[in-house]
Each structure stands twice: as C-alpha cells, then as structure tokens.
Amino acid sequence: MSTTETTETTWAPERLLTSPAACLALRELGRHLAGAGFINRFGRLQIDDEKNEPLADLALGKYIDVAVASRFLGGPQATAALLETKAATITEESRFSLSFEVLSDGTAMAILPFLDSADDVPIDSVYAGxxxxxxxxxxxxxxxxxxxxxxxxxxxxxxxxxxxxxxxxxxxxxxxxxxxxxxxxxxxxxxxxxxxxxxxxxxxxxxxxxxxxxxxxxxxxxxxxxxxxxxxxxxxxxxxxxxxxxxxxxxxxxxxxxxxxxxxxxxxxxxxxxxxxxxxxxxxxxxxxxxxxxxxxxxxxxxxxxxxxxxxxxxxxxxxxxxxxxxxxxx
Ligand SMILES: C[S@@+](CC[C@H](N)C(=O)[O-])C[C@H]1O[C@@H](n2cnc3c(N)ncnc32)[C@H](O)[C@@H]1O
CATH class of the missing domain: 3.40.50.150 (Vaccinia Virus protein VP39)
Structure with a gap:
C-alpha cells in the first residue's frame, strides 16, 4: 500500500469543533463503532464481526479506501470536512486515514490524537496510557x-x-x-x-x-x-x-x-x-x-x-x- 500523503497531518481539534460536518462525521463514526462492538484498549482490539474490520482499521487510524471510510463517516461531505480540518489525510491512491485513534471500552469512547513525531512530544499534547x-x-x-x-x-x-x-x-x-x-x-x-x-x-x-x-x-x-x-x-x-x-x-x-x-x-x-x-x-x-x-x-x-x-x-x-x-x- 502506498501512503503518499497529499495533505498535512497537523491536528487542530478546535477547527473540528467549529465544523458541523466534521462533528457529524464523529457522531456517525461513534454510532458505527458502538453498533460493531468495537473495543480498543491499546492493542487489545475486539470487534463483533470480521466484516467490520475496515471500520476497526479506520478507528485505529489505519489507511482504508476513501469510499469505504465515507460510508462510516456519514458521506463525502463529512469525509471532506475531516480532511479540511486536518483530522484526516488522503493519499493520491484515495487511501484515507484519520489523524487520531479511537479508544473504547465498548461503551465509552474517546479520541486520542496522533503525535506528529514520537521524538518531539509537545508540552500540551493530550495524554492517554x-x-x-x-x-x-x-x-x-x-x-x-x-x-x-x-x-x-x-x-x-x-x-x-x-x-x-x-x-x-x-x-x-x-x-x-x-x-x-x-x-x-x-x-x-x-x-x-x-x-x-x-x-x-x-x-x-x-x-x-x-x-x-x-x-x-x-x-x-x-x-x-x-x-x-x-x-x-x-x-x-x-x-x-x-x-x-x-x-x-x-x-x-x-x-x-x-x-x-x-x-x-x-x-x-x-x-x-x-x-x-x-x-x-x-x-x-x-x-x-x-x-x-x-x-x-x-x-x-x-x-x-x-x-x-x-x-x-x-x-x-x-x-x-x-x-x-x-x-x-x-x-
Ligand atoms: C496523566 S494525565 C491523565 C489524563 C487522563 N485523566 C487519563 O487518565 O488518561 C494528567 C492530566 O492532568 C492535566 N492537568 C495537569 N495540570 C493540571 C491542572 N493544574 N489542572 C487541571 N488539569 C491539569 C493534564 O493536562 C493531563 O490531561
């Protein structure tokens, strides 16, 4: 899989909050993940059905086909809003990935932004461990x-x-x-x-x-x-x-x-x-x-x-x- 990125990955949560389409994408993602029984406690991944694997990959911040991602995110407009707000990236080959991981215990969920570099952790980075x-x-x-x-x-x-x-x-x-x-x-x-x-x-x-x-x-x-x-x-x-x-x-x-x-x-x-x-x-x-x-x-x-x-x-x-x-x- 090629991951030639065509957008930057700078995380900007405040930009998502002001985008109704991006918030809609998160709501749709949460709904699909809850329906699929998604649990992700750092590597202890669980999902109810193998057919939901692309959804799990999306929630883990892996690259998946943009058309498939769009299905889980409420459509092309919502997907575009995530790209626009830098909460996602897309490759020239139309592979799409989120700039964050979803943590979940099966009920509660949360967003963990990826760091731009593990060597350069900003003082205000958001923690989960x-x-x-x-x-x-x-x-x-x-x-x-x-x-x-x-x-x-x-x-x-x-x-x-x-x-x-x-x-x-x-x-x-x-x-x-x-x-x-x-x-x-x-x-x-x-x-x-x-x-x-x-x-x-x-x-x-x-x-x-x-x-x-x-x-x-x-x-x-x-x-x-x-x-x-x-x-x-x-x-x-x-x-x-x-x-x-x-x-x-x-x-x-x-x-x-x-x-x-x-x-x-x-x-x-x-x-x-x-x-x-x-x-x-x-x-x-x-x-x-x-x-x-x-x-x-x-x-x-x-x-x-x-x-x-x-x-x-x-x-x-x-x-x-x-x-x-x-x-x-x-x-
Ligand atoms: C070890 S992290 C724990 C984060 C989260 N509770 C968890 O368990 O994943 C400590 C948290 O305390 C916050 N924090 C640090 N100083 C604080 C302060 N003076 N008032 C409120 N929160 C603070 C940090 O921003 C950070 O989110």
Whole structure:
C-alpha cells in the first residue's frame, strides 16, 4: 500500500469543533463503532464481526479506501470536512486515514490524537496510557453511588465518557485547552444520552467548581518531578512531583458531597528522613472528616526508568510506588 500523503497531518481539534460536518462525521463514526462492538484498549482490539474490520482499521487510524471510510463517516461531505480540518489525510491512491485513534471500552469512547513525531512530544499534547485504563477500572470499582461525578485532568475525556453510564451529570476538566477541546470531540462520539450528561470545562484543578457537590471525583494526577518532565503538562507534578497531586487531593476532596468518594492515581514516595507526603496528607484528611486508604496498583514503579531503584531520581528518596489514594467524606 502506498501512503503518499497529499495533505498535512497537523491536528487542530478546535477547527473540528467549529465544523458541523466534521462533528457529524464523529457522531456517525461513534454510532458505527458502538453498533460493531468495537473495543480498543491499546492493542487489545475486539470487534463483533470480521466484516467490520475496515471500520476497526479506520478507528485505529489505519489507511482504508476513501469510499469505504465515507460510508462510516456519514458521506463525502463529512469525509471532506475531516480532511479540511486536518483530522484526516488522503493519499493520491484515495487511501484515507484519520489523524487520531479511537479508544473504547465498548461503551465509552474517546479520541486520542496522533503525535506528529514520537521524538518531539509537545508540552500540551493530550495524554492517554495504560494508566488511563487503570483509572477507568478504578472508577468502575469505586464510582458506584450518586448522581454527580467529575474527572479532574480528563485528558481525552475517556473516563468522563465512561462515567456517563453511571452518573446523570459528569464534568470533565483540564487545564490544557487542547485536552478539553479533544474531550469535546470525544463527546461527539457518544450516543445522545451519554453526550447530554457530559460537560467539559477548562480550569486549574478545581477552580470555579462548587465544593461539596460531587458524589464521585477521580483524577490520574501528573506525578513526574519537574526536572524529568520536560515541561509537559500531562506529566509534570511540580518540583518533587507531589506538589500538583497534593493540590488535586486537597481541592478534589473539597468537592465531595457527604459519603462521596475521591480516587487519585498517583505516586507514594517515602524518604530516608522518614517522611511520606501522601501518607501525611491523608492522615490530615482523616482528622478533618474523611476516611482514607492507599491501594497499590499493578502499574510499573513510577521511577522505573532509574538505573538502580529510586535513589538517583530525587534526593533522599527511599521508596516509590504507584497507588490509588482513596478518600471518602464521612456522612
Ligand atoms: C496523566 S494525565 C491523565 C489524563 C487522563 N485523566 C487519563 O487518565 O488518561 C494528567 C492530566 O492532568 C492535566 N492537568 C495537569 N495540570 C493540571 C491542572 N493544574 N489542572 C487541571 N488539569 C491539569 C493534564 O493536562 C493531563 O490531561
């Protein structure tokens, strides 16, 4: 297959949002994928029927015939709108591909824009990783009761989209406008009820949100220390990596209604001087009307890139592990 591209691949989510034909294409794509039982958890691909393989290829960002793509996207006008907004590319041989991948757990879906280059990751790129699925699974486990949920630092919006199957109102927030624009596009993939439940907001942690009003709050907090994060918004957690998770935990738990549950994926660090900032923060919350616990995850060690353990990544660091911090507001 030749992939001689005739258009650029620069991703511009804000241009799609202002194109009704491009939004229609996303709605049609979401409808076809839901009908075909499409599940894509990073390589764990599933689809109900082999005849839907071209549809799965389209959703994975592979090249397929433009006429076939057009069938799944609501017609030539919608396909043209995607090309015009740089959300798709076409070759001289009429092979068409999307500039993004669709993530799906079979119910919730989200758009993950492809990077122009894996070597040059922009600081405002939109993140999804294996921990996204971990957050989704923890949300499945802990997000059981109530009407209102919020996904802080939503990225693609996948977990917020998932929460619409459990909650009447779901807010998805992020400080990165590129992420909130992408989450808005992800919303277009959902069926009408889910779409009407999901609201996307650009803000800093919990700024502007009413305290005490959410039954479930979740976050996959950035935890990488500044000197290792290259300024990337999705990973940089502050100087030691805990400054931003601390804010998410403090401000996120303030959002909880009585009996509400907060979960944060983050790193638990302990230092040779005996300090453990996450544990100490949760102990403080225990004194102020919350019940807390720390559940280790099966995700890789946060500082696994260090050659031998954790000592060289932060001064005085003794141990580090990836955990889910769970906080419940007492009745
Ligand atoms: C590790 S990513 C997780 C994204 C998504 N929740 C997921 O699990 O795929 C962290 C997210 O937090 C967002 N973020 C970083 N700083 C933030 C802040 N001060 N306020 C709100 N969101 C922030 C980033 O833009 C990014 O989308």
């Amino acid at each position: 294996t921990d996204t699925w971990l957050l989704r699974d923890q949300a499945w486990k802990y997000g059981l009761h109530g009407k209102r949920a919020i996904d802080l630092g939503t990225g693609t919006g996948l977990v917020a989209a998932f929460l619409t199957s459990r909650y009447e109102t779901v807010v998805a927030t992020d400080i990165n406008q590129r992420a909130t624009q992408t989450a808005q596009l992800s919303r277009e993939l959902l069926h009408e009820t889910a779409k009407s439940r999901m609201h996307v907001v650009t803000n800093d942690v919990a700024a502007g949100l009413h305290p005490g009003t959410f039954d479930f709050v979740c976050v996959n907090a950035p935890w990488v220390p500044a000197h290792r994060a290259d300024g990337r918004i999705y990973s940089q957690g502050g100087e030691t990596g805990f400054e931003l998770p601390r804010r998410f935990i403090l401000e996120g738990t303030e959002l909880l209604a009585p009996n509400g549950i907060f979960i944060a994926l983050c790193a638990e660090l302990s230092f040779t001087d005996g300090s453990n900032p996450l544990r100490e923060l949760l102990d403080d919350l225990e004194q102020n009307g919350f019940a807390t616990s720390i559940e280790p995850t099966h995700a890789p060690h946060p500082f696994h890139a260090a050659a031998d353990g954790t000592a060289e990544t932060l001064p005085g660091l003794e141990t580090a592990r990836h955990v889910t911090a769970v906080v419940k507001r007492n009745p």
